[in-house]
Amino acid sequence: MNSVFSNSVNNKHRLSGKKSSVLLLADSHGRNLSSILREKNRDIAVTSVVKPGAGLLEKVVYEKLMKFINKNSILCNEQHGFRNKRSTTTAVYECINSILNLMDKKQETIGVFIDLSKAFDMVDHKILLSKLERYGIRGLSNKWISSFLTNRMQAVCVKHTDIELKTVSNHLSDYKQIKCGVPQGSDSIKRRRR
DSSP, X not given: OHHHHHHHHHTTOOOOSOOEEEEEEOXXXXXXXXXXXXXXXXXXXXXXXXXXTHHHHHHHHHHXXXXXXXXXXXXXXXXXXXXXXXXXHHHHHHHHHHHHHHHHTTOOOOOOOOOOTTHHHHOBHHHHHHHXXXXXXXXXXXXXXHHHHSSOEXXXXXXXXXXXXXXXXXXXXXXXXXXXXXXXXXXXXXXXXX
């Protein structure tokens, strides 16, 4: 798979084909659809496969990126998410340990906690590609990632259960181009989010 990725990048291969997904929203159980859309639900993205083995290709890209990031010490030690042997558990442990150490020294502590649960949905593609370039991911690699992110389409599907009529129906929106967010229905990303 490594050589497939290398050939893909070296030959200026652009990912083509259908790059679309459908967000499946939780069953509404008879509630008003607009109230469901306002809730903080965790959508499930069902992505189409660009080419056979696309999930494996994403894994190779992730591994190459992490190798480059680690080799060049791009991430600070306090970064825990999506890193080997670092998780939300290790982040909480370090936070509690730091607070306890400061309390032992009779120092005051203040904590600011920000919910970034929807951060993947908000990533602007242009900003992400610019940051990647600034950190040294340039040229063909940057163009390949750009091709992976751009020209993606997405629709929303809401499953609605009418309790009184005992019926179930699906409502599918029109497809719209995605200008921010990273594909979250892919295998490699789903594994890292667990």
